[in-house]
Amino acid sequence: MLQDEEDATETGNGWEEWTQGKALVRPADQLELTEAELKEEITRILTADNPHAPQNIVRYSFKKRSYKPISAVDQMAVHFVLEGSLVHQDSEEARKLRVKEERMIYIYYKHLIVDFPQVQPVADRGEVEEIGDEDRPDSAASRINKKEPKVTNQFNFSDRASQTLNNPMRVGRRDWEIYDAYLQELQKQEKNKEKQKATTSNKDNGKSKKVMPMETQSDDIIRWTKASKILERTISQNTFDDIAQDFKYFEDASDEFREQEGTLLPLWTFWYDKAKRLSVTALCWNNTHQDLFAVGFGSYDFSKQGCGMLVFYSLKNCTFPECIYPTSSGVMCLDIHVQHSHLVAVGFYDGCVAVYNLKEKGEEPVYKSTAKTGEHTDPVWQVRWQNDDMDNNHNFYSVSSDSRVVSWTLVKNELVFTDIIRLTLNGAVSEGPEGAQPYNIASGTCFDFHKQIDYLFLVGTEEGKIHKCSKTYSSQFLETYDAHSMAVDAVKWNQFHPKVFISCSSDWTVKIWNHTINTPMFIFDLHAAVGSVSWSPYSSTVFAAVTTDGTVHIFDLNVNKYEAICQQPVVAKNKTKLTHIEFNPIYPVVIVGDDRGYVTSFKLSPNLRKKPKVRVLTSFLHHSQLPLVPHQLKQIR
Amino acid sequence: MFLVKQAEEVEARMKRIAATKGVIGTLVVNPDGVPLRSTLDQSMTLQYAGQLQNLVALARSTVRDIDPQNDLSALRVRAKNYEIIVVTGDYLMITIQKLPE
Numbered sequence: 001m002l003q004d005e006e007d008a009t010e011t012g013n014g015w016e017e018w019t020q021g022k023a024l025v026r027p028a029d030q031l032e033l034t035e036a037e038l039k040e041e042i043t044r045i046l047t048a049d050n051p052h053a054p055q056n057i058v059r060y061s062f063k064k065r066s067y068k069p070i071s072a073v074d075q076m077a078v079h080f081v082l083e084g085s086l087v088h089q090d091s092e093e094a095r096k097l098r099v100k101e102e103r104m105i106y107i108y109y110k111h112l113i114v115d116f117p118q119v120q121p122v123a124d125r126g127e128v129e130e131i132g133d134e135d136r137p138d139s140a141a142s143r144i145n146k147k148e149p150k151v152t153n154q155f156n157f158s159d160r161a162s163q164t165l166n167n168p169m170r171v172g173r174r175d176w177e178i179y180d181a182y183l184q185e186l187q188k189q190e191k192n193k194e195k196q197k198a199t200t201s202n203k204d205n206g207k208s209k210k211v212m213p214m215e216t217q218s219d220d221i222i223r224w225t226k227a228s229k230i231l232e233r234t235i236s237q238n239t240f241d242d243i244a245q246d247f248k249y250f251e252d253a254s255d256e257f258r259e260q261e262g263t264l265l266p267l268w269t270f271w272y273d274k275a276k277r278l279s280v281t282a283l284c285w286n287n288t289h290q291d292l293f294a295v296g297f298g299s300y301d302f303s304k305q306g307c308g309m310l311v312f313y314s315l316k317n318c319t320f321p322e323c324i325y326p327t328s329s330g331v332m333c334l335d336i337h338v339q340h341s342h343l344v345a346v347g348f349y350d351g352c353v354a355v356y357n358l359k360e361k362g363e364e365p366v367y368k369s370t371a372k373t374g375e376h377t378d379p380v381w382q383v384r385w386q387n388d389d390m391d392n393n394h395n396f397y398s399v400s401s402d403s404r405v406v407s408w409t410l411v412k413n414e415l416v417f418t419d420i421i422r423l424t425l426n427g428a429v430s431e432g433p434e435g436a437q438p439y440n441i442a443s444g445t446c447f448d449f450h451k452q453i454d455y456l457f458l459v460g461t462e463e464g465k466i467h468k469c470s471k472t473y474s475s476q477f478l479e480t481y482d483a484h485s486m487a488v489d490a491v492k493w494n495q496f497h498p499k500v501f502i503s504c505s506s507d508w509t510v511k512i513w514n515h516t517i518n519t520p521m522f523i524f525d526l527h528a529a530v531g532s533v534s535w536s537p538y539s540s541t542v543f544a545a546v547t548t549d550g551t552v553h554i555f556d557l558n559v560n561k562y563e564a565i566c567q568q569p570v571v572a573k574n575k576t577k578l579t580h581i582e583f584n585p586i587y588p589v590v591i592v593g594d595d596r597g598y599v600t601s602f603k604l605s606p607n608l609r610k611k612p613k614v615r616v617l618t619s620f621l622h623h624s625q626l627p628l629v630p631h632q633l634k635q636i637r
Numbered sequence: 638m639f640l641v642k643q644a645e646e647v648e649a650r651m652k653r654i655a656a657t658k659g660v661i662g663t664l665v666v667n668p669d670g671v672p673l674r675s676t677l678d679q680s681m682t683l684q685y686a687g688q689l690q691n692l693v694a695l696a697r698s699t700v701r702d703i704d705p706q707n708d709l710s711a712l713r714v715r716a717k718n719y720e721i722i723v724v725t726g727d728y729l730m731i732t733i734q735k736l737p738e
Contacts, residue, residue: 179705218726220673221644224665227724228650230711231732234722235657238734320653333696361639 044303050077062121099530140430236317243267247315252605260559262566262607264552267589268318270599274326277308280593282334283580288341290586291315295599298330298349300579305330305349306539310356313599315589325363335396337385345396345408347380353398355415369408369414374417376400381445387454399442399459406471421474423461447503448492458501458515460488466503466523468515481518483511490532496540504530510545522561526553531579539588539611544594546578552602558612566608570600659735662717666690666729673728685721685731693725 053075058067087094159284176379237244247267255262275297282296297309308330312323329350337343342358346365352375354365369375378401385396386407395409403423409416423442443462450456455471456478464484467477484505494500500521504510506529511520528547536542554566571578571594580593655663655676664675675682697709699703712723715736724730 019661082671174702175703176698176705179701211683221641221647224730225643225647227726227728227730228654230724231722231730232650232654234711234713234724234735235654235660235732238720238722239657239659239737241737286658320650361643 022137048075050075052077062149072612076588092469132533137252151515155208211243232320233317236319240268240318247587247603250603255605255607258607260556260565260607262554262605263569264554264566264568264590264602264604264608266570267603268315270313270318270321270601271597272309272321272324274324275311275597277306278308278330278597279595280579280597280599281308281330281332283582283591283593283599284334284336284344285582285584285591286336286341287338287585290315290584293582293584293591293599294334294336294344294591296331296334296346297597298332300595308348310334310346311342312358315601323358325365327354332379335383335385336463337394340394343385343394345383345385345398346399347383347398349379351376351378351380351400351402353380353383353396353415355396355410367410367413369415369417373415374406376402376404376406378402378443382447384447384449386449397447397449397457399447401445401462403441403443404446405444405459407471412495419474420471421459421469423459430547443487445487446490450493450498451495452498458493460491460503462509464488464505466491466513479515481513483513484509484522489530490534492533492535494540495537496534502533502535502543504533504545506530522557524553524555524564526551531577532581534581534583536583538609541609541612542608544581544583544590546581548577550576550578551595552578552581552590552592554604554608554612556608559607566605570602571598599629654732657734659737661733663730663732666731667674668727677733685733686729689721689723689731691727693723693729697725 004197035283053073055073057073059068059070060066061068078487087097092271115551147423151292211500241259246265250265252263252265273617276316278297279298279299280295282294284294286292286294291314293313293315295311299305299308308327310323310327310331311321312326314322325346327346328350329348331346333347335345337345340360344356344358346354346356348354353369357366360363360366376398380398380400383396383398385394386611389395389409393409395407395413397405397407397420399405403419405423407420409418423444443466444459446456446460457469457471459467460483461467464482464486466481466483466488468479468481483503484507486505486507488503489502491501495547496503499514499516500512501515502510502512508526508529509534510524510526510530513520524545526545526547528549530549531546531548533543533545536544539556539558541559543555545555547553550571551569553564555564570592576598578592579595579596581590583590588609589601590604591599591601593599645661651663651665654660662675662677662681662685664677664682664685664690665673668672670686670690672686677685692714693709693712696712700707700709709725711725714721714723719733719735722732722734
């Protein structure tokens with residue numbers, strides 16, 4: 001720092017001091033230098049360098065991977081900046097400013113008393129004429145600005161092209177897009193392989209080619225099949241939401257207070273308007289899809305015979321059937337194959353038997369018996385599927401009033417029949433024709449096969465007798481029971497106990513038998529003709545019976561051996577007769593068919609669903625009083 | 638021949654659905670988003686089709702992101718008064734059903 005060697009004038013010293021002459025005044029902190037140092041010459045250079053500019057800037061060079069000093073540094077020092085407000089008169093901005101000025105002047109003077117001609121708008125004559133008009137200056141200006149683009153707000157405007165989507169669907173590629181792309185590639189590769197194979201062998205692709213054009217010709221509407229089904233079921237679930245909730249969750253709490261009795265809670269009612277005049281003649285649950293059941297429609301009235309129907313319902317949709325097969329004659333009985341649940345055997349009033357395949361499209365059965373192929377001459381009252389025979393062919397049995405029990409085997413495209421047994425009043429006779437036969441025949445009305453012992457079966461007749469037969473002995477019955485005074489309507493083996501079966505008849509009784517003993521173990525009088533009985537699939541002591549006075553009776557022998565634990569009238573009018581009842585394999589639901597074509601479903605209350613507790617077994621072979629438990633049965637045998 | 642029968646069946650089913658008590662309207666939308674048939678008036682149809690297109694795409698994306706082999710099969714939007722049921726697939730089948738009280 002240079003020190004001035006001038007006088008330090010102090011305030012208040014006065015003017016006189018200055019005239020008195022200079023006197024060296026040394027400040028106290030002045031640097032002390034020697035004489036020699038004082039005389040030293042110090043060179044001062046005037047350059048154009050900016051003294052404030054940094055001289056040692058280094059930058060990282062990626063090439064040399066080190067810091068390198070920069071040689072050239074900006075030396076400009078700005079001392080003063082003033083933004084000018086002068087605008088060239090021919091430029092854009094000048095024009096805009098002029099217009100703006102005019103507008104402001106116009107607006108300003110508008111409020112004053114009219115003396116407009118003095119106010120000269122600078123550019124446009126048009127403005128003078130349009131005095132009272134507010135819009136006009138804008139339009140005049142806009143006339144000028146017509147060719148100018150709209151000026152956007154420079155602060156928050158962003159070009160649409162540079163904007164992102166709100167709620168963008170894709171933030172990068174999604175997983176499934178990648179997956180889809182891979183799949184497509186894979187399919188392409190496979191097609192290429194197929195094409196290569198096709199060039200070598202054309203036969204294989206012949207069929208597939210035929211399929212392709214069919215699909216493209218078909219209506220788009222068929223693609224809606226599955227979706228429309230789901231839609232219908234969803235709507236049905238919403239409409240009958242309370243029933244669906246009951247089905248799933250409702251348990252009658254009052255059963256705890258009712259000691260033994262139970263009730264049936266009505267659930268869905270299934271009704272098909274085209275089956276209005278027909279009776280429900282058969283009911284069967286599907287084993288693999290336990291919400292699906294088959295209903296056979298026909299007529300028990302001898303004089304009123306017409307067409308029939310085979311209809312499938314699902315619990316998921318009670319408004320309309322899943323499948324409908326109209327038939328020419330009334331359906332009398334049906335059975336769904338246990339393992340292959342798409343095969344349904346049906347027996348008709350006109351003596352025919354038929355097998356329907358649900359997987360096939362079409363209303364005709366895949367197999368049907370005719371007069372040539374040994375069909376019955378009287379209504380077929382019951383059909384039952386059996387285990388596949390030794391050639392792995394499916395086969396089923398049928399029983400009819402013409403006294404024959406026939407076995408039908410599905411061989412390729414045909415139905416091959418074999419007479420198993422002929423029922424007579426006195427005893428079975430073999431197939432050879434004999435004189436006395438026609439008067440001795442008995443009409444079979446129902447039968448049932450033993451669950452474990454394959455060859456053993458029971459046949460109930462119109463005369464009220466039940467015959468125990470074997471598939472292998474066609475000439476003789478193993479045993480005959482004088483069961484009822486009227487026709488036997490149903491006979492069923494117990495699903496757990498190998499020795500017990502039940503029978504019911506129009507003589508108002510239901511009887512429970514042990515097949516080794518000639519007299520029934522239990523007899524129940526239900527005060528009305530019994531249409532059908534059925535054992536329950538969850539307990540060996542529970543069974544249900546329906547009567548023509550519209551009542552459902554449910555018995556549990558474990559709880560009460562003499563009376564029903566539930567006797568509930570289920571149809572509103574007493575005129576309706578109940579014809580069939582079946583328990584669902586897994587749900588606590590029974591379906592009941594009546595003679596007006598309605599099928600009603602009920603939920604069993606907890607008291608009706610009691611499973612007997614496991615007991616430590618002692619000696620248990622008597623048929624009589626002890627309850628029968630599934631677990632213990634193995635020991636009986 | 639079976640295809641004709643099947644087409645009739647589906648047609649009958651659609652009519653039944655539309656005629657069900659409580660169903661306000663039904664519409665079918667093709668994969669491109671164009672409504673093919675509807676029992677509602679034009680403006681409502683377009684509205685439903687447009688709005689649900691986005692929702693279905695979002696739902697489908699959600700399902701498939703978690704597991705690409707999975708796919709959306711149905712979507713139900715339950716509101717206070719009614720429920721919108723969308724069954725997806727190639728085509729979107731949409732039904733608006735009034736909820737029973």
